Amino acid sequence: MDTIIKDVLHPTLGRVNVILEGNKIKRVTTDYITDSEQRYEFIDGEGYVMFPSFVDGHAHIDKTVYGLDWYVNDVGYERIDRIVNERDRRARINFNYFEQASRYIELSLKLGVLHMRSHVDIDTQHKLKGLEQVLEARKKYKDLFDLQIVAFPQSGLMVRPGTYELMDEALRMGADVVGGIDPAWIDRDPKGSIDAIFKLAEKHNKPVDIHIHESGDLGAFDLELIIEKTIAMGMQGRVSISHAFCLGMPNDKVTKPLKEKIKNANINIINCYQAYLPAVPPLKELMEMGINIAGGNDDMRDMWTPYGTGDILERMQLISMKNGFRRDEDLELSMTACTFNGAKVMGLENYGIDEGCNANFVLVKGRTISECIVTCPSDRIVFRNGKIIARYGENLF
Amino acid sequence: MDTIIKDVLHPTLGRVNVILEGNKIKRVTTDYITDSEQRYEFIDGEGYVMFPSFVDGHAHIDKTVYGLDWYVNDVGYERIDRIVNERDRRARINFNYFEQASRYIELSLKLGVLHMRSHVDIDTQHKLKGLEQVLEARKKYKDLFDLQIVAFPQSGLMVRPGTYELMDEALRMGADVVGGIDPAWIDRDPKGSIDAIFKLAEKHNKPVDIHIHESGDLGAFDLELIIEKTIAMGMQGRVSISHAFCLGMPNDKVTKPLKEKIKNANINIINCYQAYLPAVPPLKELMEMGINIAGGNDDMRDMWTPYGTGDILERMQLISMKNGFRRDEDLELSMTACTFNGAKVMGLENYGIDEGCNANFVLVKGRTISECIVTCPSDRIVFRNGKIIARYGENLF
Numbered sequence: 001m002d003t004i005i006k007d008v009l010h011p012t013l014g015r016v017n018v019i020l021e022g023n024k025i026k027r028v029t030t031d032y033i034t035d036s037e038q039r040y041e042f043i044d045g046e047g048y049v050m051f052p053s054f055v056d057g058h059a060h061i062d063k064t065v066y067g068l069d070w071y072v073n074d075v076g077y078e079r080i081d082r083i084v085n086e087r088d089r090r091a092r093i094n095f096n097y098f099e100q101a102s103r104y105i106e107l108s109l110k111l112g113v114l115h116m117r118s119h120v121d122i123d124t125q126h127k128l129k130g131l132e133q134v135l136e137a138r139k140k141y142k143d144l145f146d147l148q149i150v151a152f153p154q155s156g157l158m159v160r161p162g163t164y165e166l167m168d169e170a171l172r173m174g175a176d177v178v179g180g181i182d183p184a185w186i187d188r189d190p191k192g193s194i195d196a197i198f199k200l201a202e203k204h205n206k207p208v209d210i211h212i213h214e215s216g217d218l219g220a221f222d223l224e225l226i227i228e229k230t231i232a233m234g235m236q237g238r239v240s241i242s243h244a245f246c247l248g249m250p251n252d253k254v255t256k257p258l259k260e261k262i263k264n265a266n267i268n269i270i271n272c273y274q275a276y277l278p279a280v281p282p283l284k285e286l287m288e289m290g291i292n293i294a295g296g297n298d299d300m301r302d303m304w305t306p307y308g309t310g311d312i313l314e315r316m317q318l319i320s321m322k323n324g325f326r327r328d329e330d331l332e333l334s335m336t337a338c339t340f341n342g343a344k345v346m347g348l349e350n351y352g353i354d355e356g357c358n359a360n361f362v363l364v365k366g367r368t369i370s371e372c373i374v375t376c377p378s379d380r381i382v383f384r385n386g387k388i389i390a391r392y393g394e395n396l397f
Numbered sequence: 398m399d400t401i402i403k404d405v406l407h408p409t410l411g412r413v414n415v416i417l418e419g420n421k422i423k424r425v426t427t428d429y430i431t432d433s434e435q436r437y438e439f440i441d442g443e444g445y446v447m448f449p450s451f452v453d454g455h456a457h458i459d460k461t462v463y464g465l466d467w468y469v470n471d472v473g474y475e476r477i478d479r480i481v482n483e484r485d486r487r488a489r490i491n492f493n494y495f496e497q498a499s500r501y502i503e504l505s506l507k508l509g510v511l512h513m514r515s516h517v518d519i520d521t522q523h524k525l526k527g528l529e530q531v532l533e534a535r536k537k538y539k540d541l542f543d544l545q546i547v548a549f550p551q552s553g554l555m556v557r558p559g560t561y562e563l564m565d566e567a568l569r570m571g572a573d574v575v576g577g578i579d580p581a582w583i584d585r586d587p588k589g590s591i592d593a594i595f596k597l598a599e600k601h602n603k604p605v606d607i608h609i610h611e612s613g614d615l616g617a618f619d620l621e622l623i624i625e626k627t628i629a630m631g632m633q634g635r636v637s638i639s640h641a642f643c644l645g646m647p648n649d650k651v652t653k654p655l656k657e658k659i660k661n662a663n664i665n666i667i668n669c670y671q672a673y674l675p676a677v678p679p680l681k682e683l684m685e686m687g688i689n690i691a692g693g694n695d696d697m698r699d700m701w702t703p704y705g706t707g708d709i710l711e712r713m714q715l716i717s718m719k720n721g722f723r724r725d726e727d728l729e730l731s732m733t734a735c736t737f738n739g740a741k742v743m744g745l746e747n748y749g750i751d752e753g754c755n756a757n758f759v760l761v762k763g764r765t766i767s768e769c770i771v772t773c774p775s776d777r778i779v780f781r782n783g784k785i786i787a788r789y790g791e792n793l794f
Contacts (some may be wrong), residue, residue, distance in 0.1 A: 309772070322672045374705075
């Protein structure tokens with residue numbers, strides 16, 4: 001039986017009735033619809049806002065310890081401490097990637113996150129074990145959850161011989177995107193690292209997504225190298241830079257031309273807007289320039305950080321807060337980042353909440369988009385392919 | 398009937414039994430206690446962490462629009478835009494301070510926030526109306542909620558003639574603390590503004606709490622003036638500086654001696670660690686120096702900002718995130734800020750969760766303090782004067 005949602009608040013169209021047919025949104029209308037249409041199931045949408053299904057543009061599905069014993073974090077204060085700690089500890093506890101990825105997916109579905117781009121660590125210690133198990137989890141939930149996997153050389157690509165070959169194999173096995181990390185800070189060879197990443201991308205005809213944590217002028221330099229390489233390889237539109245904190249540095253002379261170049265090379269920016277960062281890319285400015293900037297939860301309850309619930313609505317709140325948004329119209333930009341812009345990064349087809357789109361969406365209790373973002377209610381109804389799969393924080397599939 | 402809480406996790410003593418008598422914590426013990434003690438009611442504390450009752454060290458109880466129609470924020474981007482917008486709009490909608498303050502108190506009690514220092518606006522447009530009504534709300538909840546009121550010249554003290562006299566009257570009427578705001582940015586006369594504030598403090602023998610948003614060297618200069626005045630007036634221990642963002646600026650040559658002076662003058666720092674701020678006082682460093690630094694929710698769902706739930710556990714999370722805390726022992730510092738350090742600012746007596754303390758505390762579902770901070774569960778049991786006043790987010794009084 002198909003469904004009619006009555007009197008729901010649509011972000012652009014106002015109060016509407018939404019008619020689903022099969023796995024599609026057939027009609028979105030303000031016309032009166034009688035309840036006597038017997039071939040439909042009616043859902044009362046009054047008091048709910050209709051969001052497109054949430055997109056987590058930057059996750060680490062292979063890292064979470066969610067659902068396990070509480071992980072007491074006593075790790076050192078540098079990034080490399082966290083990398084080494086995690087790699088070693090995973091070995092000691094015989095980490096079950098399949099089970100943890102499955103938990104993360106089930107949690108995501110409850111919350112309305114139906115699409116995720118996740119990095120999966122590829123390193124010479126654990127080799128392809130994590131990827132294999134995450135691929136199994138992806139298979140298990142394939143009808144409900146879109147998982148795009150980035151082969152991610154967390155421990156470095158150039159500095160750990162053998163990693164390149166593992167990355168190559170990972171892409172052959174089914175990883176969708178070539179990842180990378182800090183060509184200078186971690187890989188100690190900016191040109192070499194970026195060349196290697198794009199070589200893999202060319203060989204496998206896959207897009208690129210590189211973590212750039214590097215701040216200031218060093219980050220800016222690596223961004224320039226990536227932009228130049230993107231253009232040289234004709235990969236405009238297929239490259240993403242995650243984090244890109246340096247775009248937030250208070251030096252317009254550097255950042256202004258850099259932003260222009262990013263726009264011209266059609267590179268996506270994906271940022272998670274952690275509160276502690278001294279500088280972050282200015283969301284509103286980049287959007288107004290026409291740069292596609294998306295958001296993600298990044299680490300969620302793992303050996304790196306205790307924070308996170310997997311909820312992308314909560315991430316919209318953090319993104320809004322971090323950008324200093326107070327006006328309703330500004331808060332709504334964070335919704336765009338974590339829905340439409342993320343969908344563009346992932347290349348999702350028929351995404352959205354207009355007629356003809358796939359019927360993947362979330363009804364969230366609230367009077368406005370902004371109220372939903374600041375309250376993050378558990379009262380939400382998640383639709384996948386035209387069917388309710390979760391309600392009030394419980395999966396129903 | 399008195400109460401025994403069994404098997405609860407105490408932050409410093411581990412798993413304990415807690416015996417209440419009247420409004421006091423009589424014993425905290427690891428000794429075995431038989432359930433047959435018939436004159437006690439038993440509460441199963443297993444799976445809960447015992448927090449001292451939460452202290453909101455910086456609130457604006459007279460501003461919230463919580464519980465009203467959704468407030469669409471379309472205010473300009475400068476602080477003065479927000480000040481003027483709020484002042485004018487309050488007049489237009491005939492804002493009911495008593496009702497809103499009562500709502501805020503009821504919300505706080507549910508969450509375990511039993512103590513609050515709140516600023517209340519004093520200005521020449523609304524005069525003492527807000528204060529009068531907040532005093533009424535304080536009276537209504539006096540057995541449950543400790544509300545300390547700062548007479549706060551939100552629109553400026555020096556720049557709006559007549560404000561000084563209203564502040565004087567506010568302190569006579571029952572405001573507990575002399576407030577102030579940005580002696581340079583708002584009041585345009587650093588020395589004049591600070592002199593006026595301390596003159597009122599001396600006249601009424603009341604402590605001082607000044608908002609300093611001013612950044613960089615200007616903020617540092619105003620901090621110096623406040624420190625000098627504190628010492629000259631012998632008011633060490635009775636002065637608080639709210640926000641003091643300038644302490645986070647990346648210039649050790651300025652901030653290091655300034656922090657030393659703050660410590661020597663025994664001045665409290667109260668910061669709310671909003672995510673968007675480019676610089677904030679480093680919580681851990683100030684604590685390790687011995688400076689009393691407290692936290693608060695600041696604006697909560699008002700005409701300034703849409704954010705906030707009134708939950709101080711959630712504020713502990715934000716404080717931890719903003720300070721880049723990942724280790725469990727670091728997250729616990731944010732609990733100290735929002736409990737013990739806030740209690741010190743407010744001068745609360747017999748505060749804490751040891752034997753002999755007033756039986757004001759919150760049992761929060763979780764395995765560790767840090768887990769409670771990152772999950773902010775609604776499963777919590779609030780004790781006031783030895784009795785349960787709220788459970789699972791519902792008030793029971």
